[in-house]
Structure formats: C-alpha cells, structure tokens
Amino acid sequence: MSKSYNRLTGKEVRAIAKENKRIMKSLEAYKNRKCDESEYLTTMKSDSNILEIEDLHSYFFTEQGTVKAVNGVSFDIPKYSTVGIVGESGCGKSVTSMSVMRLLQGPTGQIYSGEIRFNAKDESGEKVYDIAKMPIRDIHKIRGNQIAMIFQEPMTSLNPVFTIGQQLDEVTFIHNPKATKEEAKAKSIEMLNLVGIAIPERVYDSFPHELSGGMRQRVMISMALAADPRLIIADEPTTALDVTIQAQILDLLRDLKDKIDGSIMLITHDLGIIAEMADYVVVMYAGRVIEKGPVREIFHNPLHPYTIGLQKSKPTLDSSSDTLFNIPGNVPNPINMPNHCYFKERCSRCTSKCSGDYPGMVEVSPNHFVACHLYGGENND
Amino acid sequence: MTENNNQAYDPEVILEVRNLRKSFPIKKTFTGKVTQELIAVDDVSFSLKAGETLGIVGESGCGKTTLGRAILKLHQPTGGRIFFEGQDITDLKSSEMREIRKKMQIIFQDPYSSLPPRSTVGGILSEPVSVHKIVPEDQVKEYVLDLMEKCGLRDYYYERYPHEFSGGQRQRICIARALSVKPKLVICDEPVSALDVSIQAQIINLLKQLQRDMNLTYVFISHDLSVVKFISDKIGVMYLGSMVEFGTKEDIFSNPLHPYTQALFSAIPHPDPDVKMKRIILKGDIPSPANPPKGCRFHTRCPRAMDICKEKAPEYKDYGNGHCAACHLLDSSEGE
Numbered sequence: 001m002s003k004s005y006n007r008l009t010g011k012e013v014r015a016i017a018k019e020n021k022r023i024m025k026s027l028e029a030y031k032n033r034k035c036d037e038s039e040y041l042t043t044m045k046s047d048s049n050i051l052e053i054e055d056l057h058s059y060f061f062t063e064q065g066t067v068k069a070v071n072g073v074s075f076d077i078p079k080y081s082t083v084g085i086v087g088e089s090g091c092g093k094s095v096t097s098m099s100v101m102r103l104l105q106g107p108t109g110q111i112y113s114g115e116i117r118f119n120a121k122d123e124s125g126e127k128v129y130d131i132a133k134m135p136i137r138d139i140h141k142i143r144g145n146q147i148a149m150i151f152q153e154p155m156t157s158l159n160p161v162f163t164i165g166q167q168l169d170e171v172t173f174i175h176n177p178k179a180t181k182e183e184a185k186a187k188s189i190e191m192l193n194l195v196g197i198a199i200p201e202r203v204y205d206s207f208p209h210e211l212s213g214g215m216r217q218r219v220m221i222s223m224a225l226a227a228d229p230r231l232i233i234a235d236e237p238t239t240a241l242d243v244t245i246q247a248q249i250l251d252l253l254r255d256l257k258d259k260i261d262g263s264i265m266l267i268t269h270d271l272g273i274i275a276e277m278a279d280y281v282v283v284m285y286a287g288r289v290i291e292k293g294p295v296r297e298i299f300h301n302p303l304h305p306y307t308i309g310l311q312k313s314k315p316t317l318d319s320s321s322d323t324l325f326n327i328p329g330n331v332p333n334p335i336n337m338p339n340h341c342y343f344k345e346r347c348s349r350c351t352s353k354c355s356g357d358y359p360g361m362v363e364v365s366p367n368h369f370v371a372c373h374l375y376g377g378e379n380n381d
Numbered sequence: 382m383t384e385n386n387n388q389a390y391d392p393e394v395i396l397e398v399r400n401l402r403k404s405f406p407i408k409k410t411f412t413g414k415v416t417q418e419l420i421a422v423d424d425v426s427f428s429l430k431a432g433e434t435l436g437i438v439g440e441s442g443c444g445k446t447t448l449g450r451a452i453l454k455l456h457q458p459t460g461g462r463i464f465f466e467g468q469d470i471t472d473l474k475s476s477e478m479r480e481i482r483k484k485m486q487i488i489f490q491d492p493y494s495s496l497p498p499r500s501t502v503g504g505i506l507s508e509p510v511s512v513h514k515i516v517p518e519d520q521v522k523e524y525v526l527d528l529m530e531k532c533g534l535r536d537y538y539y540e541r542y543p544h545e546f547s548g549g550q551r552q553r554i555c556i557a558r559a560l561s562v563k564p565k566l567v568i569c570d571e572p573v574s575a576l577d578v579s580i581q582a583q584i585i586n587l588l589k590q591l592q593r594d595m596n597l598t599y600v601f602i603s604h605d606l607s608v609v610k611f612i613s614d615k616i617g618v619m620y621l622g623s624m625v626e627f628g629t630k631e632d633i634f635s636n637p638l639h640p641y642t643q644a645l646f647s648a649i650p651h652p653d654p655d656v657k658m659k660r661i662i663l664k665g666d667i668p669s670p671a672n673p674p675k676g677c678r679f680h681t682r683c684p685r686a687m688d689i690c691k692e693k694a695p696e697y698k699d700y701g702n703g704h705c706a707a708c709h710l711l712d713s714s715e716g717e
Binding site (some may be wrong): 024085088089212214215241243244245246247248250252267270271272273275276295296299300309310311314315316322323324325326327328330331348 | 440492547549577579580584587589590604608613617648649650652654655662667
C-alpha cells in the first residue's frame, strides 16, 4: 500500500527542475535560431508520400519528470489518402499532430528528436522540409497554407468577438497579403459554400455564438481549406457533435478530400469513424505506435492484443453477447515508463519474452506492421 | 392504463410515468407571469418493470437528462404523474421524498465534477449509509468496504481522495455511492460517455453484473446507440422533448418505425470497412427547443415529410406489442 504512489521529495523535484531547465533552454534556442533554408531541406524516402514521420520523440518536461508523450513514432501519409490515428486519451495522438504543426506549448513541450518530412509545394516547385528542424520563424511557410488543422472543439476554437467573415478573411490576407477586401470576401463566401452552408452571406456576418455546433465545425473546416492546404489534420473533428451531425461532417470531409486533392490525417478514438474514413490506420498506445496497416488488414486481421481488445470492447449494433470483452487496468502513467512492452500489465497473452526489451516493429504482411513479441521476426507463427 | 389513476398497480411495474411534462420559463413579465417557456419534456409516458433496463437515446438538447432528473424529482414536473412502486410521488414534499430517494439513485455523467474533492472515498461512501441508517453505525465501515469490493475498488482506496483516481475509477466510486443505500431504481445519466473505450467496457460490464446481483432497475440515458442496445431491454427514442418511439430492444432494432430512429441508426459509423451501409443523412440542425416547429417536430429534417406533418402533430400510438411511435407515415401506410 505504501509503494503504490510515488511522491517526490523537494530535493528530487529541484534536481529535476534544474535538469529540465538546461534541456529546455537548449531546445528553445534551437527553435528560435536563425538559419538558412538549406539547413532544413531534406529528401523524402518515397515520392508518393506527402508526410513522413520518423522516430519522432516529443517530450514534456514537467516537475515530476519527463513525460514522453510521443516516444518513437513513425508512419507515412501517402498523397491523396486518409490516414487514421486511433488510441485512447493520453496515447499521444494529439501531441503527434501538434508536433507536425509545431504547436507544442513551449518551453515545457518540445520535439526532442526525430524527423518530420513534409513535401511542400510553392511557386518554385516542390520542396521537402524537415519540420522538426525548422526554426519557428520559418514555420509560416507551411503552417496554415500547406498543412491546416481542424480542432476538436468548434465552440472554443473560434474567436467570440469577431464575425465569421472577419476570421475567414484574415486567412486570405495572411497567406496572400496583396488580396483586396472584396477578393477576400468572395473567397470566404466561396469557402462557406464549399462546406455546405446554406446562406453563406448571412453566416459571413454572424458571430460564432449565433451558430450551432455543426455549423461552427463547418466554418472551422472552411477556414482550414481557405489556403488550399495539401494536408489537413483533423483532430477529433466530430467528438463534440451529435451522431446525425457527425454523419454530415464526415460526409463533407470525404467529399472535400476529392475536391481539393489533398490528404487527411484523421485523429479519433472511434474505430467506427476510422473504418469508414481511413485508408491506412495507425494504432497508438502510451506514446508509441503498436500496430499500423491498411484499414482492411487492421479490422479483419488485427494482431496486437490491444488492437484486438479495442475492437472487441466496443459494443456494436449487431453484437449479441451478454458481457463485453474488456481490457483490465488503466492506461499507464506516462512518467517513468518501463523498458518492456507498455501493454504487458494489461495483456492476456503475455509471454516470458514480454519482460524483455520493448518489441520492435515487425512487418507481418505488406505494409502491416506490429510491435509485439507474439509476432517475433524469425519464428513467425 | 391511462384512464384510471387509482387503478391497482401491477406489482411488477416499478416505475410508471404518465404524460410527464417539464417546462422551464424563459421570459417572465414584471408580475412573474411566464410569457415564453422551453418545453424540455413533453408528454412522455412509459412503464418499467423491476429488473429491466430502459435505454433513452437522443441527441443533445432532446430532453433526456431532464426526463431522468424529473423522474427523481430533482426537477419538479410541470404536468403528468410519476408512480414509483405504485405510489404517486409527483406531489410529495421534499421531506417525504427523502425516504423514497433511498430507493432511487442517480449516476452522473462527469465523474470529475460529481465527487466532493475534500472527502475521502470512505467518507463519500459512508455518508449516505449513515444518513439513511442502512446498517448500524458500527458496521458502516465493513459495509462500505464490502461495497467497494463489489464495485472493483481496492480496500486501501478507502483513505484516498477523488483527485488521485482516473476517470474509470471515479465512475466506480460514483456507482458505489449510488448503490450504497440499496436502491431499486438507478438512473444512469450518460455514465460512460466521458470514458475511454476500454474503460467504458469495464464500467458497462460492472453495471450489468451489479444489476444481476442486486436486482436493480436502470434507466440508462445515453447518446450512444450501440451502448444503449447492449445494456437495455426497452428503448425510448427522444427528439426535441417528446418520445418519438418506444419499444423492446428487439422491436426497435429489427423494425424501427420512426424515420428519426432509422436515421439515427444509419448515422452510426460501422467498425468494419467492408460494410457500406445505406446512409440517411439528416439535413440541418436540431431546431431550438425554445421555439420548436409546428406540427410534427421532426418535419424540418425528415426525409419523408408530408404536408400533414407541418400542420398536425402525430399521435403517439401503440403499433402492437407495446411498440409505440408517433408518425403520420405509419397511419397512412396502415391500410396497405
């Protein structure tokens, strides 16, 4: 009973704070440095990808210790496709997206290491940037116009003191400073039309509080589209909405993807949405990717015990069993993670190997990877 | 059943709600006369047998939470009657309600804000037990520890405070608190919607198991149809304050009568990429309950609305086997 929670002594907290300060200072300096574009130009592993994340580590330096919110995440987003990221709260799916947008709250939240390669396109042609190495002053080259984000809460993401029109026009002005007022307004109304708002002129002049949740989310989507992004990150776009409104928004997103020829990174905890929207699925648990693969593979042939458990624990409309399958226990505390498989304590198929090192990614079938000792490389059974 | 209020009650029926109505005043004149009101629950009737689970589904703002609270009389109903174990509790005073509340309890949606931060788990759980004198004072701790074990809480949690627990554990504490007075009816107001999927399954299983062990009756309020289907015996679908369809789980799912129920079912994303369901996408948003549309309230979004829907509200009728619905379509197609 005594060892069940670890409180730190004042001395330990001070030691951690001192160490954190040192690390954060150097990372902040790196973030704010001035440098030439050539320093963060890189090349893609494959030309068909729009985004490649490789071994990304994003940490939060807190006084209780380092929270490794994203701990070695790698996946690719191919052009013109939808990649879904699923996981429970605290698994690092939002932090991954924030890292791509470079929106982590400094100085506590930092990209510690890793590469985020993004295939950007401007007047001079295609360029590949390493977002993780970009100084923060250059980030405007991609944030907002090349990569746009739709946030979870449409209620709090819009500014309550400006009209929808003002907020939409601002996007056009920032990315195209030469635009006139009329041009901006025309563009904004076109965008509102695109997302299926019936009377765009009226919405253009209204304030956020006058709109319903579904309408606000549509406005957020139109704002994300205003600068013709190549990649849209949708972070739980429908979690705050009702099911019938959710169906409308998902329909809209699917439609828009074809219209703008972009890719979508869809973050959600709902496997149903993933099944419906995504082409490729990444399952995350406690800051790591535990399984990734094409959507059919993940749903028809899930391999990792966590993926299997997640699918079984969700009641579906046509299931008829009496008790639900459940994964025992809780998501582990992100501070001081052990050096074995993070799912070990909750796993029902644990073997002696699981106490060893964290399992590596194994490719079990084309493009289907899993990190579990059950599917260890040489004797694959 | 509706004609005679003093009819001898069926001992199996634990809860009966007749034409329940709850409205909130929005505008008042200087003298206090209500000039505009929001009808949150309008003319809802159903009955529930002991040991059964009634699932109530609907979108936000449809009045499902108000209905749950009105049953407990946390909101005084504006009209209609509530019978609990055959007793009319609609007009009971709050002191008389206290006795009844021992038998009816509620589990709230948000486990983060529904526990007092300054009491220990032991304190939270033993208070209702001592207030209602469920067991003699010297056995309270033993009783609480026993209850905690039933709800999957370790005994050393007794001395801890709510902030030390995760959402799932807190919801277990809320469940234990509700069950500590040995209730017969428990209103579960979205008990799992704030939790992660894997924790949701744990809580749902716990609720089901406790129901078997303690012979509880649940009113399970949720917006998640798949959860409601899993736990309920009967299901009521609400839209803008009124019950649009009511029936057993089998009837509702195999043969949904109301177009809103049909649309609601088709809106749920199916966790299988190969199943492509024919989707009914409802246009527009839910109208404001302060100013509901005339006639059938659903006609503004209904894909099959007819002229009559705009003028006359459909009658809530039984279409066999206790499967009730309110829709004009059902009347017009009856002759076919």
